[in-house]
Amino acid sequence: MASKEKVAIIGSGLIGQSWAMIFVSAGYRVQMYDNQPEKVITAIKSIVDQLNNLESKKLLRGNLSASEQAALISGATTMSEVLQDVFWVQECVFEDVALKQKVFKHIDSMLKCDPILCSSTSFIPPSQFMGHIRHRSSALVNHPVNPPYFAPLTELVPSPWTKPEIVSRAKAILTEVGQKPIVVKKEVPGFIINRIQDAIFAEAYRLIEDDVVSVEDLDAVMSEGLGMRYAFTGPWETAHLNANGMTEYFEKYAQGIFDVQSTFKPVKKMEGPTAEKIIEAMNKKVPMETLNERRKWRDEMMIKLSQIKKSSQ
């Protein structure tokens, strides 16, 4: 089998491991680097275990076997090694702006080719750590939804210096490896994924604080109701289908929605007794020692969901 170009993963944590698995699923060679080399060894071992486990459950992505995919992954002991002949760099280090600045400067100084440079940051604006490098026109944020292997969405956030053709190329490659990239046209705090999530948190928190609903029942509103629609159609298409089209939806409901929205109280930082109440309910529902088991269940459910979605296309 002729393997494809080489992807460099900088940082060997869970997000780095996920990106590695996504790229090898489509036949790309992946090399992983971490400033603590022993972590790379552990990470690759974990990836191979995950690939084998997914294969045994018929949940593996792509057309290659687990062993074929595993054979595409290697570790690098130096930054210059991982960056050699690379066509895509995916940075996956901790969410710290000074660290990202340092890592991107380091990458930039070592590069002898001109790959697409991506950061996995979930919220740090690209202009804050991508503007000071020579290769800034090839750099952008590529932020996945957790867990990335199971939810295909990823948001591309160009900086003011990113060339439009880099965004298009990144979009095409991510689509090829089975992700669903969207483009955030302007830098906004939280990008899109977190802004939508935080809008939900804002109201969910107020409803718990005002004792309108229990923590468990609030979660069920999503998992047994709205979320079962949103797994297939976004908010606009859901509305389009619920009424006889979007025009009728706005005619019938825009005023009522605005009236409800006008009763939203100011946002509050999630701390104190209400936060404690939520912590208590969650620790009761999914005790700490069962978190991993529950995550595995969630991941398996999500890939089965992907399979039923694919089967209908």
Place this chain on the structure above:
Amino acid sequence: MASKEKVAIIGSGLIGQSWAMIFVSAGYRVQMYDNQPEKVITAIKSIVDQLNNLESKKLLRGNLSASEQAALISGATTMSEVLQDVFWVQECVFEDVALKQKVFKHIDSMLKCDPILCSSTSFIPPSQFMGHIRHRSSALVNHPVNPPYFAPLTELVPSPWTKPEIVSRAKAILTEVGQKPIVVKKEVPGFIINRIQDAIFAEAYRLIEDDVVSVEDLDAVMSEGLGMRYAFTGPWETAHLNANGMTEYFEKYAQGIFDVQSTFKPVKKMEGPTAEKIIEAMNKKVPMETLNERRKWRDEMMIKLSQIKKSSQ
């Protein structure tokens, strides 16, 4: 087969049909009434078609066959007939407060037994149309998510006069028929389902208005990302699993979330050029003549999702 008690459905539209299908799936007898009797005939025909179609796709709810379920449904030509020996009344007329007041007064005056009285209203506070009747202590809102047959969530909203044991009994019966009832402890505008949905609309609309993202990409944030998690875990449990538990989640992210939330702009009524842009995008994605086909796809996907969720319990 010994059939269970009788449910009265008042109103023969899509929500009335869904409730009929849900109750017969669990073996209850259902009688349907509409002030336009010919509509009852059409509705029952439509229900039988839907049951047969679901059975042929192995998507039928419950343990009875489609024909056994169909045999449990009949029409009534008068209000007094439909209310005879009934144990549950589900009102499903148009969303109009004066009409609901009239219908509940009518039901109240004809009743010769003491059933649970439910309204399917999605937003009219129960105190506005359930306070003036003799049976008000047995009356409450039972608002499903659309499409009710495929999303089990339903919100129970007691009025100030509803007896707590009626709420408990309604909850038990709805659980028995396969729904997932939650309790809204106090009357709030939009109840819970619409408040969460409207919080999403508020931010989704602002992001389109500010041209941060396209309409299609905004929808993908849900359907290819957040929604695929929310189909299994609500916002709190999602956070609990994403971090090493809820305590760590709040410690790590509460400040960042609050900072993002603090940038939310005021809510806007969805009308004018931005609304037009959304209408245009939706009419392009799902043209009006294909709405029904797309709804059928969505319903089928949702019931397959229910099946994978059930298989893991």
